[in-house]
Amino acid sequence: MHYALAPRTFVFSHYFYTGLRIATGVVGLSCLTYAFADLRTAMAVAMGALCTSLMDMPSPLRHKFNEMLAAVLLCSLVALLISLCSPVPWLLRTVIVLVSFLASMMVVYGRKAMPLQFAALFVMMLSAEEAATPLQALRHGALFLAGGAGYMAYAMAVVWTLQRRLKQQVLAEALYELASYTNLKANCYDIATPLPSQLEKLVRQQSVLAERQQASRDLILRGKPGPDETSLVQVHYAMFDLYEVVLSTHTDYALLRRHFAEGPTGGPVLELLGDLIGKAARDIESVAYAMTRNRPSRRVVDYQDDLRRLAEVLRTLPSNDEDDKTREAQAVLRATSNKIRETIGMIARLHAASRAPHGALPITPGADLTPFLTQQRYSIGLLLSNLRWSSPTFRFALRVAMAISAGLLLSEWLPYQSHGYWTALTIAVILKPSFSMTRQRRADRLVGTLIGCVLTAIILRFVHAPAILFGFLFVATAAGPTFLYIKYRYTAIAASMQALLLIGLTLPHGASAINERLLDTLLGTLIATFFSYVLPSWEYQALPRLIDAVLDANRKYVDAAADLLLGRSVDDFHYRVRRKGFMDSLANLSAALGRMLDEPAAKRRAPEALNRFTVQNYLLVAHVAAVRLLLQRYAEHMPRAQVEAALEQTFAELRARLGMAAPGGEAPPRERSGPAAPWAGWVPLQRRLKLLHQDAEQVTQARAALDEAPGRRG
Incomplete structure (x- = not known):
């Protein structure tokens, strides 16, 4: 289970903080606007804030500013353009296809551009729902821009104030993933677990760990650390030193299993090694746990009894065995014991670093850390170079444009009052650059929408007080971004509740919208499934x-x-x-x-x-x-x-x-001489x-x- 889904760590993770920040900003701006204007104006401002909030992710301050500014300007332009075209159906469809294609081409800039792509599609669909006069379109675009700019100013102020806290949380997440990686290593000593499958899990976890470590580098190593961030830099470097020690021990399992799986000391030895590494994983986790609570960490794991037992086992190993294989296995066991002790010592460094707020920085003065940091580049040349049939991004953009066009057309022919933008949004949510991501989103979207509709129906059946409904709306708005990257099914539940609660607040007799949302989601899912096989990139x-x-x-x-x-x-x-x-x-x-x-x-x-x-x-x-x-x-x-x-x-x-x-x-012949010195x-x-x-x-x-x-x- 992801660490942020555990009850004891959830409320201290940056995922929860992000969701809370977004909900406070979006709902707060909406309520503030509603206090001075009508509900329609408040909803337009809320739309701008909501679209901008999609780019509110953990990033260095300069990157965050660029990302959110791009969201404000691009989405405001899309909102204005779609509103101006809304009175002319054929022009509106043409612009929708064009915007869908261009927005989807933005994924060529990597994962961080995907929320921007969805934000552009999101505002496009909402702005296309009703025809507007030119004056209304200008007003709608201005309100959208005001909401986006207001949320951007709010988010930048909050993140600037709490940037040390964010760095702590992102570094803690890297430590949690290192603990998971170390725990997988402990399972390699379990002879009941097939070693090849366990190594596969290690490689998969290595991918996750690399991503979290990069996020930690980008936040902690960029710029000059503040006086109160010295311990974070020290913990960061200690984490990577520990990682190298842990990495070096992933090599001798097969030999240890062959020679120590049975016998008077064999089984207990492997179990003992696994227990020690498992304790090391829990020890690393305790550092992360303390860091998320803004506290120095102290060792809570006792290794002494296990280390004493391991030392006794090593002393009882026969020293005069003439079998080369056995001697080699014994040497590997001793080396593994040394590495475990090194690992424990490195974890002690982690604990010590968290308690040293003003120690020396482990960075060479003037060192260029650019090769370790993610560079944010959005050149137009990269986009233009992918405007070719062989480009997977180009094919994905065509796929999205065709699917959204088909969804809007089909929604007009349905026998019930369809909300075309719900169908199109379902398509935008499900269709992703890879078939694997599309498949996962499809299942989560269907299940999440069903659960969200049922929960909202129950709420609207028994709750009628606007203040309580606003409370549920706040929770749904917070839950959406909180679970976006760790459990999308929960995000789908929250998104459905958010949309239906808004309808319940603005249209007291809009209960039929729940059934319509289910039908529109099903239609969008079917269309997205069909188009996932169109122009595919396997x-x-x-x-x-x-x-x-x-x-x-x-x-x-x-x-x-x-x-x-x-x-x-x-x-x-x-x-x-x-x-x-x-x-x-x-x-x-x-x-x-x-x-x-x-x-x-x-x-x-x-x-x-x-x-x-x-x-x-x-x-x-x-x-x-x-x-x-x-x-x-x-x-x-x-x-x-x-x-x-x-x-x-x-x-x-x-x-x-x-x-x-x-x-x-054939490789060159190997001629290795024996040792020339003791x-x-x-x-x-x-x-x-x-x-x-x-x-x-x-x-x-x-x-x-x-x-x-x-x-x-x-």
């Missing part, structure tokens, strides 16, 4: 590009890792940038794979090979991280020349494997380097399997 069509991006990022990461481990880099800045790029590309491929599995079976291409390719790339990152930490752990008395020679040879082999023109070729790190290092070579080989084989899969290029 996920497998983008897979070659995503796979090549992963391989390219992989090569760059290996080069950066080689520079760092061989001492050619003065610090790990370049390494962290390349690791972020590699993880981002891997997350994109993993997300595409997940969406493809929701598509019709005939449109899936080699899901097993794709999953293997993704997991093996993930393991390669984990092994590189493990090598780095191993060299840090055994830095004392390290024979630098011999170690660098071994690393040079391994990275040369990795480059040869990952950079081959044709998958399946050093405790030789055996674990040689094992890691061997695993790195195997990873690269597995990546190459998985790539070859993908190239041979039917329809790979089709």
Whole structure:
């Protein structure tokens, strides 16, 4: 379950704060306007505030200003244009098709542009409901602009005042996802859980974690931190150091399972390791929990008994076993014990950082953090370059324009009094760029609308006092944005209640609107379902590009890792940038794979090979991280020349494997010399380097399997 859905964390999440802020702004502006004007004026102002609120998402202040200003100007222009065209039916339909197409083309700018696309469609449908004279259209546009600008000023003031609180909440969310990631690792020691499926879950969670970590970077690292934000920066950097330690431990499960699943100490050892990692996950969660409450965190988990038992198990391991496999498994168990202790130590750093409001910032003065931050660019050239038949965005825009046009036409022929904009809004809500998202929205919209209509019917049946109805309207307005990104079905319930409560307040005898909304939603769902198969862009069509991006990022990461481990880099800045790029590309491929599995079976291409390719790339990152930490752990008395020679040879082999023109070729012969000096790190290092070579080989084989899969290029 998503952390924000749990009762103990819900009211402290930024999702709840956002919903509360939006409801207060929209309903507050509406009531304020109604106090000085009529209801029609108040509703026009509320419409402007509501459309602008769709862009009120957690963002850096400058980005938020740009996003909300774009919503105010664009939606006001659409409202004015549609109102001016409303008296002429053929002109209105033409403009609706054009606006639908252009608004949907905006998704080319990424996920943050999707709310703006919907806002433009939303105001377009509401403005097209009634014909207006030119004077009425100008008045409607002016009121809409006033509502949007008023909400923008209110939201910017609130977020500026509470920006530290927002940073806390977004950082806490990244910590919650890191805790979930760590907890999945604990399940890898459970022999009842198939290891391949657990690794798949780890890769999926890695995608979610990468997204939340990026949101944390964008808010915390952008600009100069204030005097009261020092602890947030420290916790942020401690989180990433902890993440690298946790990442490096995701590599030895198969060997530990084979050798310690049975026997006098076997089963308890694996259970003990899982318990320790599970406690570490709860410990990380406690840091996030305290941060959302604006409190310093302190350790609430006791590891001592488990660590003592683990130490006893390690002491009882036979030291004279001549079986190489057994000795290797014992060495891995000891290394895993060390990593668990490092993880616990890193979590202690997290706790300490949350209690150090004025410590030194872990940022090199003058460091350019731009490569780590999301850049907001909205060039017209990108939009124009996608005005081509092969562009998925162009096809999506055509699909939306055709579906909305069909919905408006069909609603005019229905035997009952249809609200055409409800049908069109249902289409706009359901139709998304990917089939997977469309399918999920379709189910949530249907179920949510049904529940919302039933709840509203009960409320309107027994509640007649306007003040109480306004209270329900406030709750529905708050719930919509609160659950938009974590449980859309609840948002659909809230949206239905919001619309029907507004009708109940303005039209006391509008109970029939509930039945009409159900019918219009069903019609819109059927139309959206049909058009989801029109001009489709299936996920497998983008897979070659995503796979090549992963391989390219992989090569760059290996080069950066080689520079760092061989001492050619003065610090790990370049390494962290390349690791972020590699993880981002891997997350994109993993997300595409997940969406493809929701598509019709005939449109899936080699899901097993794709999953293997993704997991093996993930393991390669984990092994590189493990090598780095191993060299840090055994830095004392390290024979630098011999170690660098071994690393040079391994990275040369990795480059040869990952950079081959044709998958399946042979790598250069491996000639690895034995240890030239007594050093405790030789055996674990040689094992890691061997695993790195195997990873690269597995990546190459998985790539070859993908190239041979039917329809790979089709």
